[in-house]
Amino acid sequence: MSVKLAPNRWRIATLYTACINADTDEYYNSNYLAQSFRDTTMVALTPIPKIKNLDKLLMHCQRRRHPAKHNIICAGERSDTLYFIIKGSVTILIEDEDGREMIIAYLNTGDFFGELGLFEQAGKEQERSAWVRAKVECEVAEISYAKFRELAQQDPDILYALSGQIAQRLRDTTRKVGDLAFFDVTGRVARCLLDLCKQPDAMTHPDGMQIKVTRQEIGRIVGCSREMVGRVLKDLEERNLVHVKGKTMVVFGTR
Template identity: 25%
Template sequence: MNRLYRKFDFMSNFLLQELSEPDKRKVMSCFEPMTFKRGDRLFYEDGIPTGIFYITKGTVKKYKKVVGDQEQIFYIYKEGDLLGYHALLSDERYQDSCEALESITTEFISKDNFMELMETIPSLKAAVIKNMAHEFGVLANTIAVLAQKAQTPRLALFLLILNNRYDSMGIKLSRQDLSNLIGATRESVGRTLKEFKDDGLIEIRDKKIFLVDMDKIISKVEMPLSVNRRLIDS
């Protein structure tokens, strides 16, 4: 993973990959399959954590309600990501909510089983602690972008990040969710997307956004973050 995407990627999809095969099988033996429809919440703000989730199909958003009923989306999780362990490990209520963006399938590990796994598999405990520290840096980078950059550079940057998250298979995200992710109104995001489309930077097919001209999108980011072709490819 190159340096740019690492700055904005929780990397929770690598947690189980770092385990040995016997340890991975031990974790998987605690899996309980669960399914959610679009709009269902895996957990909600101020709820009591009962376990963690491993996404096996689909995408979910992690967000917090801010002014009025508006949402601020912090992250989009996808297949292979492990989530929900922050509140559980801190023994606090959830500070945010997590909602399915489409019909998804997950594996659930109960709180008791997860805590036991953390104690009996030192490599899992080390990986989770390391990842939580990394995620703090990701959130700090995200806050800096939202606070310091104008809307067009924010949108360009997050399109690059989302394109990486969706493995270049098209960004499947509603205009409202995209605006809640970059901290802008739906109308202004729609206008900027149209400008990007008219200028040949993106294409929109089957309600997905495809990045067409990466160099032009990168040029829109206006760097203090030093996003350029060298950094993208490093």
């Protein structure tokens, strides 16, 4: 099957149908997935949105530096502070009672986090529901909910900037739920690789985009074992869709 997409459009959407009902039509979906990878001639990088009057907001924030792998927010803590990433990247994750982790999202320079309690009644905020861990060394600005509400009344554009990010995360979460429901593991891993190609730490490569990620981390993103990820990567490599060497992977045709 040949798939023709308009130039300069995101090709990631083709993966949605690539693995639907994979158990009942494995041959069709396998070939469609391969075609989807080959058609991914461009991975659009989402530019960091400019926040109006950001300097004014940062004047009221306390800045902190966090080393890589440091927990900035712990699940169960009191919600009373909003955070803004000045520099670096963080991982949002949840864990079960047995300590197994699932990665919800990566956030980067220009992103807010810790915002849920901001929209709850003052004094009745729920506890933090997720962990936020520095992916690399980070510089983060912190501001109390009370102070942010005060600034938002004076300058609503700040609140609109935050609301826009929340809306995008809701879209991403909706898509991820759809992936878990409709994709098999191969489709979820493929989607994960394409998403990682859009992260700031992805590097251009003559054959596509180069990323560094462990099989365990991919498993924590898509909800499967490290061994299953290894089998999927081997399959994708045999189809000449990726090249894998340790933690370094090149996703072909994504530059």
